[in-house]
Amino acid sequence: xxxxxxxxxxxxxxxxxxxxxxxxxxxxxxxxxxxxxxxxxxxxxxxxxxxxxxxxxxxxxxxxxxxxxxxxxxxxxxxxxxxxxxxxxxxxxxxxxxxxxxxxxxxxxxxxxxxxxxxxxxxxxxxxxxxxxxxxxxxxxxxxxxxxxxxxxxxxxxxxxxxxxxxxxxxxxxxxxxxxxxxxxxxxxxxxxxxxxxxxxxxxxxxxxxxxxxxxxxxxxxxxxxxxxxxxxxxxxxxxxxxxxxxxxxxxxxxxxxxxxxxxxxxxxxxxxxxxxxxxxxxxxxxxxxxxxxxxxxxxxxxxxxxxxxxxxxxxxxxxxxxxxxxxxxxxxxxxxxxxxxxxxxxxxxxxxxxxxxxxxxxxxxxxxxxxxxxxxxxxxxxxxxxxxxxxxxxxxxxxxxxxxxxxxxxxxxxxxxxxxxxxxxxxxxxxxxxxxxxxxxxxxxxxxxxxxxxxxxxxxxxxxxxxxxxxxxxxxxxxxxxxxxxxxxxxxxxxxxxxxxxxxxxxxxxxxxxxxxxxxxxxxxxxxxxxxxxxxxxxxxxxxxxxxxxxxxxxxxxxxxxxxxxxxxxxxxxxxxxxxxxxxxxxxxxxxxxxxxxxxxxxxxxxxxxxxxxxxxxxxxxxxxxxxxxxxxxxxxxxxxxxxxxxxxxxxxxxxxxxxxxxxxxxxxxxxxxxxxxxxxxxxxxxxxxxxxxxxxxxxxxxxxxxxxxxxxxxxxxxxxxxxxxxxxxxxxxxxxxxxxxxxxxxxxxxxxxxxxxxxxxxxxxxxxxxxxxxxxxx
Ligand code: GLA
Numbered sequence: 046x047x048x049x050x051x052x053x054x055x056x057x058x059x060x061x062x063x064x065x066x067x068x069x070x071x072x073x074x075x076x077x078x079x080x081x082x083x084x085x086x087x088x089x090x091x092x093x094x095x096x097x098x099x100x101x102x103x104x105x106x107x108x109x110x111x112x113x114x115x116x117x118x119x120x121x122x123x124x125x126x127x128x129x130x131x132x133x134x135x136x137x138x139x140x141x142x143x144x145x146x147x148x149x150x151x152x153x154x155x156x157x158x159x160x161x162x163x164x165x166x167x168x169x170x171x172x173x174x175x176x177x178x179x180x181x182x183x184x185x186x187x188x189x190x191x192x193x194x195x196x197x198x199x200x201x202x203x204x205x206x207x208x209x210x211x212x213x214x215x216x217x218x219x220x221x222x223x224x225x226x227x228x229x230x231x232x233x234x235x236x237x238x239x240x241x242x243x244x245x246x247x248x249x250x251x252x253x254x255x256x257x258x259x260x261x262x263x264x265x266x267x268x269x270x271x272x273x274x275x276x277x278x279x280x281x282x283x284x285x286x287x288x289x290x291x292x293x294x295x296x297x298x299x300x301x302x303x304x305x306x307x308x309x310x311x312x313x314x315x316x317x318x319x320x321x322x323x324x325x326x327x328x329x330x331x332x333x334x335x336x337x338x339x340x341x342x343x344x345x346x347x348x349x350x351x352x353x354x355x356x357x358x359x360x361x362x363x364x365x366x367x368x369x370x371x372x373x374x375x376x377x378x379x380x381x382x383x384x385x386x387x388x389x390x391x392x393x394x395x396x397x398x399x400x401x402x403x404x405x406x407x408x409x410x411x412x413x414x415x416x417x418x419x420x421x422x423x424x425x426x427x428x429x430x431x432x433x434x435x436x437x438x439x440x441x442x443x444x445x446x447x448x449x450x451x452x453x454x455x456x457x458x459x460x461x462x463x464x465x466x467x468x469x470x471x472x473x474x475x476x477x478x479x480x481x482x483x484x485x486x487x488x489x490x491x492x493x494x495x496x497x498x499x500x501x502x503x504x505x506x507x508x509x510x511x512x513x514x515x516x517x518x519x520x521x522x523x524x525x526x527x528x529x530x531x532x533x534x535x536x537x538x539x540x541x542x543x544x545x546x547x548x549x550x551x552x553x554x555x556x557x558x559x560x561x562x563x564x565x566x567x568x569x570x571x572x573x574x575x576x577x578x579x580x581x582x583x584x585x586x587x588x589x590x591x592x593x594x595x596x597x598x599x600x601x602x603x604x605x606x607x608x609x610x611x612x613x614x615x616x617x618x619x620x621x622x623x624x625x626x627x628x629x630x631x632x633x634x635x636x637x638x639x640x641x642x643x644x645x646x647x648x649x650x651x652x653x654x655x656x657x658x659x660x661x662x663x664x665x666x667x668x669x670x671x672x673x674x675x676x677x678x679x680x681x682x683x684x685x686x687x688x689x690x691x692x693x694x695x696x697x698x699x700x701x702x703x704x705x706x707x708x709x710x711x712x713x714x715x716x717x718x719x720x721x722x723x724x725x726x727x728x729x730x731x732x733x734x735x736x737x738x739x740x741x742x743x744x745x746x747x748x749x750x751x752x753x754x755x756x757x758x759x760x761x762x763x764x765x766x767x768x769x770x771x772x773x774x775x776x777x778x779x780x781x782x783x784x785x786x787x788x789x790x791x792x793x794x795x796x797x798x799x800x801x802x803x804x805x806x807x808x809x810x811x812x813x814x815x816x817x818x819x820x821x822x823x824x825x
Contacts, residue, residue: 047156047177047198048087055154056090057179059196061203064345066196068122069094073111074150076122076181076194078230082291083347095120095232105129118312120230123183123194123209125149133260133308133318135209135225139327140188141217149183149192160197165551167558167585168298168340169197169206169364176364188215202360203345206298209320209338213330221328225304225320226297227341234258234313235283240305241275241607246595246628248272248576249607256307256315264304264322268493268529268546269573270580276303277611279353280317287350287685294346294353295319296611298365299339300582301550302326325532327543342581350610351684351725358613358683365581366616368561370568370588374675375615375646376407376453377668378520383596383622384652387414387421390435395446400653402450404661405668408520408568409447410455410648415440417467423490426462427469429508444516455520455568458512460505461553462491462526476501478545480533488527489574496552497545498536506556513564521564523557523587524572550582557586570618579608589618589646596622596650597629598641599711599815602692605645606685614696615679619645621664623652633815635660636740639667640707640817643678644694647671670738674821677703684725690714697726701786702824704733708796709817716801720810722820723793727786733822735794736781741774742811776807780820789822 050056056069056079067080069090079094087093097114100106104115107129116130123135127146139145157180159173169176179196191212198205207227213219238256240263241249249272254261263278265271276299282291295317297303302322309315320338328336342360346352362371379401385393389411398409413419415436417428431439438446444454463470463477470477470492477492479485485492495501513521534545541548561569569587571578575594583590593604601619608617619642624632642648647668653661671678677698686693686706695706708722727733744751749761751769759766778797796818797810805811812818 046200047179047196049154049156050087050090056087057154057181058087058090059179059198059205060084061198061200061205063203063347064205066205067093070151073107075116075119075124076151076183078120078122081229081293082345117310118314120232120314121228122181123149123192123225123228125185132310132316133306134223135228135318136192136211137221137223137323138190139220139222140215141219144187146187147190148186149190150186152182152184152191154182155180163208163337163340165337165554166298166339167554167582168208169199169342169360170367171199171364175199175201185215188217188219190215190219199360199364202363203356204342204360204364205344206340206342208340210335211330211338212335213332216332218329218331221330221336222326223320223323224336224338225318226338227295227317227319227343229293229317229343231315231317232313234309234315236280236307236315237283237285238307239279239281239610241277241610243272245272245574245577246593246600248579248593248595248604249275250603251607251610256309258309260306260308262304262306264302264306264324266302266322266324266529267577268302269525269578270300270303270582271528272573272575272577272579275611276305276319276580278305279350279610280307280315281350285349289349291345291347292350292353294344294357294611296342296357296581297339298342298581298585299550300553300578300580301546321547325543326547328547329541329544339582354610354685355682357611361581361584361616362613365584366588367585368588369565372680374679375568375589376520377405377671378408378410378455378648379406379653380410380412380522380620380648380650382412383627383650384654385414387419389414391438391443391446394443395450396654397652398447398450398452400661401649402452404649404653404665405672406452406649408453408455410457410520410522411443412457412522413459413524415456424464424466426459426464426491427467427494429458429460429512440512440516440518444518448517453519454517455522456512456518457522457524458509459524459526460509460556461494461496463494464491475535478529478531478534478549480531481535483531486530488530491527493527493529493549495534495536495549496556497534497548499552502552502556506559509556509560510563513560513567518567520568520570522570522572522591525578526574528577554582554586561586576604579612584616589616592617592619592645595628596620596638596642597626597631598633598638599631600629601641602709602711605641606688606692609683609685614645614683617645618648619643620648620650621667622650631815634817635663637709637815637817640709640819643667643671644683644696644707646679674703674705677705682726686723686725691720693722695725701726701728701731704822706820706822707817708820709815710812712814713812718799718801720796720799721793722796724786724789724822727790727822728824729785729787729790731786732783732825733786733789734783734825735789735820735822737779737818737820739779740777742777744769744773744775746811746813778808778810783825794820
């Protein structure tokens with residue numbers, strides 16, 4: 046709900062179910078931010094605003110007519126350069142006369158409902174009655190530039206989004222050097238800022254910093270939203286925990302270079318701005334031209350990080366992810382990459398798919414290697430024609446065979462990239478981003494196609510159209526495997542070279558939108574060497590993203606946990622793979638690999654043809670179990686119960702009738718025998734059957750300790766020991782109780798006592814390093 050408090054200087058109150066956002070027009074025309082937090086009643090904005098009555102020493106008076114304030118020490122909705130506010134600006138321009146000073150003041154406002162589509166960028170979407178819209182028009186007193194500030198209020202999800210449009214209504218061309226999407230000023234300091242950093246196979250590592258002074262910037266120049274610094278950030282008030290306390294979450298619907306800065310001023314006010322990274326950015330606007338900044342997302346919760354995450358999970362599901370796949374259960378897939386890498390042919394792929402089918406998998410994905418002369422990662426990107434040596438019957442021949450087995454068929458593409466060793470490059474050397482006549486620094490032996498050039502976008506769109514319609518293709522993994530260097534578009538003139546990254550991103554979005562609309566039935570999965578472009582922009586087109594090339598279950602704990610702060614788990618895909626793991630060489634139990642991957646969208650990526658019979662049986666049982674709880678796992682509410690040596694996660698179905706929990710122990714700690722599983726999100730009044738599934742321990746888990754009970758001496762790893770390992774299976778502990786929801790959430794389930802060397806029976810919970818358990822909670 047949006048309310049305008051009329052008056053000579055109006056105020057605007059934006060209410061969601063549990064939050065309020067308030068600002069007013071100052072008598073000097075700036076927009077003064079007054080409040081963002083828990084929902085409040087607002088009778089008068091003026092009575093709630095900060096009280097200024099005398100000028101500060103050593104500060105700039107915006108005007109001699111109004112000496113009671115300086116723009117440096119006031120909370121603002123937006124701010125430019127040069128009129129006294131020396132904090133992070135919202136907008137930066139270079140005017141025709143060289144000046145960088147702007148002076149934006151309130152001009153008009155309009156309140157409507159509904160969410161119009163942006164012209165150049167993706168954005169949130171909603172039915173008209175789901176979102177209220179406020180547009181404030183600001184005009185620059187010096188040159189006449191116009192800035193539209195748009196606010197969209199998603200009441201039910203407690204989310205407000207903002208976007209900005211700059212219109213050059215001056216009489217001269219202008220160079221736009223920065224246009225932020227969001228600016229939130231707080232008249233306090235000491236926020237804990239959490240941001241998510243990493244690298245390849247190490248995405249979304251949460252880092253916290255307490256900001257008492259100075260500036261903290263979370264940004265990327267990788268060319269993409271990147272695995273280096275995700276655009277999602279949080280700001281928590283002192284004392285905020287997972288379950289209680291006040292916390293803000295911010296994100297940006299954008300896939301290029303982004304920028305999020307928190308700055309504490311010497312007056313102890315904190316400013317947050319976010320938008321396109323101004324580094325190496327400039328956009329030339331002729332008279333009458335305009336520029337759209339990406340949409341920013343913000344939420345507030347007084348129920349800790351969990352409350353903030355629940356808001357964003359609902360928002361991303363309801364208003365970012367779209368298309369038929371949004372609410373459709375995602376298939377269990379088998380991907381060929383870690384099974385075969387580039388060494389694929391029809392025979393191998395069909396054999397692998399058959400094994401997948403036997404285990405209950407539903408979708409077979411042929412990864413890299415199927416096109417042109419693609420025998421390794423040095424060639425053929427750009428040549429999207431099937432390699433008939435590997436696939437003599439073409440894509441259709443293979444797809445038909447996979448369909449005949451009873452599985453859907455999917456493929457891998459990387460349509461934004463080009464290898465110098467490709468027919469495409471030989472035909473169009475000027476289609477890659479590179480500085481003509483200069484050495485180019487490559488990444489994974491490849492270059493980025495020049496998506497600033499509409500002809501390149503159209504050509505690649507057409508190539509993909511041909512591929513996607515050449516066979517019965519149910520799924521596409523859209524990959525992208527390098528970061529930016531040598532920023533330069535041969536298509537653009539010299540004076541537009543700082544527009545390259547943003548123009549590329551707009552071209553890329555155009556291609557994604559076209560193909561997603563033309564092939565609505567295809568399940569698209571975004572990928573960028575794993576999570577190098579995991580953002581809300583991509584999620585507007587693709588309902589799921591490969592979270593990381595790292596499929597090691599232990600590495601995945603912090604990666605998936607990191608994503609869960611800002612993204613629902615049904616947009617994060619996760620695969621069970623072979624051990625030793627190909628990224629870490631770590632061995633983890635097959636059960637643990639499944640238990641962790643099942644909390645994302647589950648897939649398998651390993652050579653089932655090489656696996657032992659008992660492993661295949663275990664995998665088939667996992668797939669069957671997952672399907673039984675798939676609706677809960679993919680569309681339930683996700684909770685981070687515990688992080689650290691012991692990780693606990695939980696998912697609860699929307700109707701609270703079905704829940705699944707996971708407990709994982711990274712390292713055995715001696716004589717730490719008691720673990721409590723304290724549930725969340727259940728119905729207090731309902732009785733739940735809390736149970737785990739029966740399983741057996743391998744005799745060898747106990748090593749030579751077996752001699753404490755064996756009637757004859759067993760030599761460790763000797764013949765007898767090996768035979769025993771085949772035939773003797775030892776019952777593991779199980780849980781099986783019926784408990785009220787409030788008790789499960791209050792007391793928690795005290796799990797069976799852990800092993801600590803002094804005794805063992807089937808009531809003792811034996812967990813080696815990296816062992817884990819699933820617990821099921823079903824309403825009676
Ligand atoms: C990237 C992806 C992998 C795989 C390879 C294929 O690294 O992240 O999953 O598809 O490319 O080359």
